[in-house]
Amino acid sequence: MKIYNTLSRKEDEFVPIEKGKVKMYCCGPTVYDYIHIGNLRTFIFYDILRRVFEHFGYEVEQVINLTDVDDKIIKNSRERKLSREEYTGAYTRFFFEDIEKVRIKPATVYPKATDNIDKMVEIIDVLLEKGFAYKTEDGIYYDISKFKDYGKLSGVKAGEGMSRIKADEYDKLAASDFALWKFWDESDGDIFWDKGIEKGRPGWHIECSAMSNRFLGDTIDIHSGAVDLIFPHHENEIAQSEAYTGKKFVNYWVHAEHLLVDGRKMSKSLHNFYTLRDLERLGFDPVSFRLMCLDTNYREKLNFTMDSLRRYEKTLNDINVSFKLLQKLEETDDSSIDGSIDESYSKFESALADNLNIPSALSQFFKLIEEANRCIAKGRVGKAEKRQLIGRLNDMNGILDILDKEEAGQEISRLAEERRKLRMKLDWSRADELRREVEEKGYSIVDMEGGDYVLVKRRRYISQG
Ligand SMILES: [Zn+2]
Incomplete structure (x- = not known):
């Protein structure tokens, strides 16, 4: 199976570290608000990524982290007079509700950043000891000039006259020394950890290095995220993890493109910002949004419009009507099996193995639905053909997951x-x-x-x- 690797900048043949297994880390949500449909596109991609490997017989260990401490979380929870746990706990629940509605299979583990502070401190200690990190009056920083491979993922190079950045969110153009650990100040209130280094809290990047290492080991097969995480987040993760272990961190870096709304970047100020809840309020089935995501290659921008979502809703409905009708269709003894059914299925699998070309795989699913529609129009279907069609559609649905699950009561x-x-x-x-x-x-x-x-x-x- 081939997959595009951001690190090598080409499609590489996938070779696992351990035969039959895939260790996969996917950057998860920061639980400070409802996730928007752009986030959801990325999370649906993680689901597909994992299902495709499972389809080809791999046992997948998938870690998706929950970032439950950062600048915004501290600010918002304090403003609302909620504890950090209460505030992030609510949005964590909403996150799980949303991903279930678009049929994302649960990851192997969803570690919380704040449950892994010990591991972060351990890594920071090693980085200090090895000379990759230094202390200032307000925190502990990573010295990117000490890591000679800095920039190997993103192409952004560490230059002269480095600046230091303490904030979790910052200008994504220039390479800077970044905070591993931020010392407590009054604006943090009672949110801090006192773990053998000066009391404070972790920076964002160290969280993922720590959780990936703790749950999956020094070197993993796949690390995934949206394209905006390539720099600085993933570049910084590599610098931390490889300096810490002295080993290669990730073999395949896999990045999903963004979602646009009406051709523009989604933003609250442009009033084109949607959550899944917004789409539900407008009456849409969340699975229609899943179908829309499947129909655009993950390496291309997806342009979301309400009109296109309506079309997917219609398509989703038609597919399900056809599948139901096929199941009830009168059978004849005619046992002829149409060779095109197997051909479609083998094209479907080739598309999956071809850098997860899901739109192409989906078109083979539609072909079989057309086949079903021809039988429905005739009013009958050969027994063997019916069994084969239903079987293959179900097999394909193991990846796509767009057929209705619930039966009428x-x-x-x-x-x-x-x-x-x-x-x-x-x-x-x-x-x-x-x-x-x-x-x-x-x-x-x-x-x-x-x-x-x-x-x-x-x-x-x-x-x-
Ligand atoms: Zn991450």
Whole structure:
């Protein structure tokens, strides 16, 4: 399998450190607010990355960290008179709710930065001892001039007359010595750790070096994040980790591109800023957003528009209607198996192995849905062909995860069955009443030839004909 490696600047054949295993670290959210749909695009990519390796038989250990202490968290929690734990605890819960709605499989572990302070202090001690770090009056800094490989990931070089940066967020153009540990001052209130070095708190970059090392070891297979983390965050992680262990930190650096809204960078001031909750309030199914993300290559910018989301919602609905109808379709004894089904599946797998070309893989899924639609139009399907189509669509869905999971409950099924009987008695008006009742309960009834029907999840932007 090939994957684009930011470090080598080309597609590399993936060779794991340990046969059959992948050690993967993905930079997680800072839990100071709701995550926005740009963040969510990255997290959906992590999910796909992990599922593709699992699909090819690897056992994946995936670590996604939660940054639960930084400048903004301290400022916001103090302003709201909440403890750091209360404040970040709430947004951590919202994060888990959001990722579940877009069907992200849980990572192996979600370590919190504040549960790993000991490891950070241990690394900082070693960096001080080895001469890669120095103390000032306000903190402990990393001396990037001491790390000769600085810039190997991003191409940003350490220059002359280095400045020092204490803040977690700063101008991303110039290389600077960065804070490993920030000494306490009054603005931090009661948020500090007293762990053998002067009381204070960690800088952002050291958190990921520490958690990656603690959970996955000195050298890992894959480290992933959005492209804006390449510099300085990932460059600084390399400097810290490789100076600490004396070994290569990461074999494959994998970065996902940004999401734009209406062709522009998403920002609150441009009023084009959305969270998943905003999309839900507008009536969208979160899985439509997942489908939209799958349909753009991870190395390309995704341009989000409401119109395109509506189209994906419609596509998602159509796919699910077809899949349901296929399952109920009358079988014939005709056992001819169409060779194109296997061909589509093998193209699907090749696309996955080709640097996760998910849009191309998705197009093979759509091809099989078209195949299903042809059978539906004919009103019947060969038994073997049906089994094969359903099997392959389910296999593909193991990566894509866009088919409806939940079945209509007993009450809805009873109403739909009642309606069918009324239609047989040609009692259209009462049948229509029951149809509306089913719709109010979140399902649509799609009628088949001969009076049979299927129930599919109702989506707001779709009107059933
Ligand atoms: Zn990170």
